[in-house]
Amino acid sequence: MLRVRPITTADGDLLKTIAIESGTGFTSLPDNEDLLERKIEQSVSHLAQEASGPSPVTYLFVLEETDSNEVLGTCGITSAVGLDAPWYHYHIGTIVHASHQLGIYNEFRTLYLCNDYTGSSELCSLYLRPAYRGSGGGGLLSRARFLFMAEHRQRFADRIIAEMRGFTDQHDSNPFWEGLGQHFFSMHYQQADFLTGSGNKVVIAELMPKHPIYIHLLPPEAQAIIGQVHPNTEPACRLLQAQGFRFENYVDIFDAGPTLAARPDEVDAIRRSRRVEAVVDETPAPEDARNYLVSNTGSSGFRCVQARLQPTLNRVRLTPELAAALEVDNGDPVRLVSLPGATGP
Numbered sequence: 001m002l003r004v005r006p007i008t009t010a011d012g013d014l015l016k017t018i019a020i021e022s023g024t025g026f027t028s029l030p031d032n033e034d035l036l037e038r039k040i041e042q043s044v045s046h047l048a049q050e051a052s053g054p055s056p057v058t059y060l061f062v063l064e065e066t067d068s069n070e071v072l073g074t075c076g077i078t079s080a081v082g083l084d085a086p087w088y089h090y091h092i093g094t095i096v097h098a099s100h101q102l103g104i105y106n107e108f109r110t111l112y113l114c115n116d117y118t119g120s121s122e123l124c125s126l127y128l129r130p131a132y133r134g135s136g137g138g139g140l141l142s143r144a145r146f147l148f149m150a151e152h153r154q155r156f157a158d159r160i161i162a163e164m165r166g167f168t169d170q171h172d173s174n175p176f177w178e179g180l181g182q183h184f185f186s187m188h189y190q191q192a193d194f195l196t197g198s199g200n201k202v203v204i205a206e207l208m209p210k211h212p213i214y215i216h217l218l219p220p221e222a223q224a225i226i227g228q229v230h231p232n233t234e235p236a237c238r239l240l241q242a243q244g245f246r247f248e249n250y251v252d253i254f255d256a257g258p259t260l261a262a263r264p265d266e267v268d269a270i271r272r273s274r275r276v277e278a279v280v281d282e283t284p285a286p287e288d289a290r291n292y293l294v295s296n297t298g299s300s301g302f303r304c305v306q307a308r309l310q311p312t313l314n315r316v317r318l319t320p321e322l323a324a325a326l327e328v329d330n331g332d333p334v335r336l337v338s339l340p341g342a343t344g345p
Contacts, residue, residue, distance in 0.1 A: 001067070002137055003325050004144035004295075004304040006047050007040055007060040007074065014062075014071045015040065022127050029074070029125050043076075047300040051155040054080035054121065059148075059155075061302075063128070063141045066325055072132040075141045076125035077149065080157050082118035088204050089114055089259060092226070092249040095212065110212040117250065117259070121149075123162040126236055136306070139339075140293070142239055144304035146269035147295040147335050153264065160262055162245060164237050165230040166255025176256035179222030184208055192254060208253060226256040233257075242340065243268045269293070273337040277315045280323045280330040286310055294318075294336040296326045303327050311336060 007015070015036050019029045029036070043060040056079065063073040081087045090111040098105040123145060128138045149156050168174050168189075177189040184207045185192050215223055227247065229237050237260070244267050245260035252259065264270050275297070285308045294316070295304035303326045309316055316336060318326070328334060 001325050003066050004061050004063055007062050018127050054157045056084040063137050073128035073141050077145050078122040080119050081122045087118050088253050089250040090253050109215040112212045117161050120159040120161045121156040140306050143269055143293055150270045150273045151297050151335050162240055162260045164257045165233040166257030167225040167228045174255045175221035175225055179219040227258045269337050273335050275333050275335050278328050278332045278334045279315050279317045291339040292336045294334055296328050297333050
């Protein structure tokens with residue numbers, strides 16, 4: 001059975017493998033052993049504590065196969081970005097140049113360096129290893145975070161963002177970077193990507209232009225990929241849009257990938273999820289049972305699975321196998337939400 005749970009120190013080697021596999025542009029998991037170890041330690045420590053509000057900590061989770069204990073992927077949620085270091089985006093705006101005397105009116109799209117999403121919670125680090133794609137694990141990894149956020153609202157901000165990985169070509173190069181960023185950084189895209197992923201965001205403030213950039217002055221190749229996602233990121237992007245996330249004209253300053261945003265109550269899985277009481281017995285799910293995401297209500301002991309269920313208003317029957325995967329007993333509270341394509345509460 002596939003299950004999402006918080007990362008542990010025992011998952012360190014696997015996270016390092018994922019950091020290498022994910023490649024250029026996956027800045028939230030850089031190939032930096034010391035940084036990855038700190039991220040794991042921070043996640044484990046903070047999940048064991050009572051939350052006092054949003055803070056600059058990233059909670060990391062993994063997808064595992066319970067029979068083999070093999071870890072298939074990872075995902076994360078940063079409680080609040082930009083509180084420990086500036087958080088940069090380009091905002092796509094409009095500047096008008098007009099002359100009544102000459103009868104000329106022109107609108108130009110611009111990029112403006114900003115920190116508008118400071119303090120937001122961020123969905124990050126979603127990665128499913130290639131051999132396991134297409135089995136539904138990616139959807140479980142992504143949506144499980146919403147049940148965690150719904151159950152532990154005090155840990156998160158009133159706005160959630162997700163930076164979508166931007167386009168790169170077969171040489172791990174990004175046309176937007178080649179047309180803009182490299183002129184100010186004087187380094188290859190991969191090197192700049194590694195620096196910021198390793199937490200060295202000061203260089204952005206030191207080197208990036210502070211004035212609006214006219215998009216029409218950039219090379220056509222750079223203009224064409226502004227707001228475009230990496231092909232491997234398209235499924236995750238569609239899933240978030242279906243959940244209620246939208247593009248608000250903010251893009252990454254390096255690869256120009258879009259940033260999606262939503263308020264917690266606008267996110268479908270958060271809004272519709274609810275607590276019910278677990279009833280553990282051997283009765284199998286009826287034929288008309290539907291697909292649900294179901295989790296326990298823990299933090300450091302959080303567990304989430306997908307299962308066919310038929311909940312009532314206040315209760316849901318779980319087989320002993322499901323209860324064991326969720327680590328719940330008869331009478332314990334669980335949180336659930338129906339999956340796309342399922343009807344009912």
